[in-house]
Amino acid sequence: METVVRVLVVYLFILAGLRVIGKREFSQLSPFELVTLLLIPEIVSQALTREDYSMTNALVGVSTLFCLVFATSVIAQRSTKMEKVIDGTPSVLVHHGRFIEKALNQERVTPGEVMEQARMAGIERPDQIRWAILETDGRISIVPEDQSDSGGNQQDEPAL
């Protein structure tokens, strides 16, 4: 029983912690971020298992974790509101070549990082960027002006 409660508590804590520190931590990791993510399991492992090294305890812990992951995905699938709470929402960093300072500062992304991603997408100037979006998994998606113009979809409307 204690293991179930401990895994539940640590899972919610890590989930909340990762949501708080932001999307960037999921993507390409800086050395600082890598060390942070490597240290988390080291710190919590004792709290999860205490001194019970039995296979039974490990199976209970892992299956509890899997069940929590599954339950989280079901909750996110069932409700748009919960999906936003759990996964977060994408942030627009650049629109039609205009850098959105508030979003960049909120997400702690520099214009240089956006341009780095833009160059990887074959774009050399900011005015060639139609959308630069920080996705919920931490990646920066770049939509070039040319591509959307040539694609014929000039409207920023959903297409069913």
Place this chain on the structure above:
Amino acid sequence: MNPEPRPPQPPEIERHVILPPRRIIGVGLLLLFPILAAAGILGNHEASVRRSSGSLQVEVDYPDRLRYFTEQPLDVTIRNTGSEPKKATVRIDRDYLLAFTDESYVPDPERITQTSVEFNLGSIPPGETRRVQIELTAQRYGPQSGRVRIESDGIQEEFGVRTFVLP
């Protein structure tokens, strides 16, 4: 003031969860572990046997379920409820104790033979209690069973102990 720009939104769908039968079985199996653990079925559990033998009241507390490499004590408590002092000897099957490691005995055993570990508790005055405590650390998986025998004035009382060691 310009509204915040929003990229094209994905279409809305009717949200519901579809689980194929195989996944339902898988999730059910996964759920089984935390449920059994929450119900205490996969945790350490202690059992107790109490019996009177003449003027001696004997209680044996032992782990009946133990996880691998966790520890729990085996306690034998003997109380003299009579008016005369009584001598008592406790013997515990060695085979049973071999399923555990790092046993610590209080008091020290009088002797250890091929078949049993023997504790001489001496003479127990009326109204007094003597206790044998062994810390058991589970080492061998599966069911382990043995006997705890109490001998006093030529009368022998036997208690069966059974511990299931979870892997």
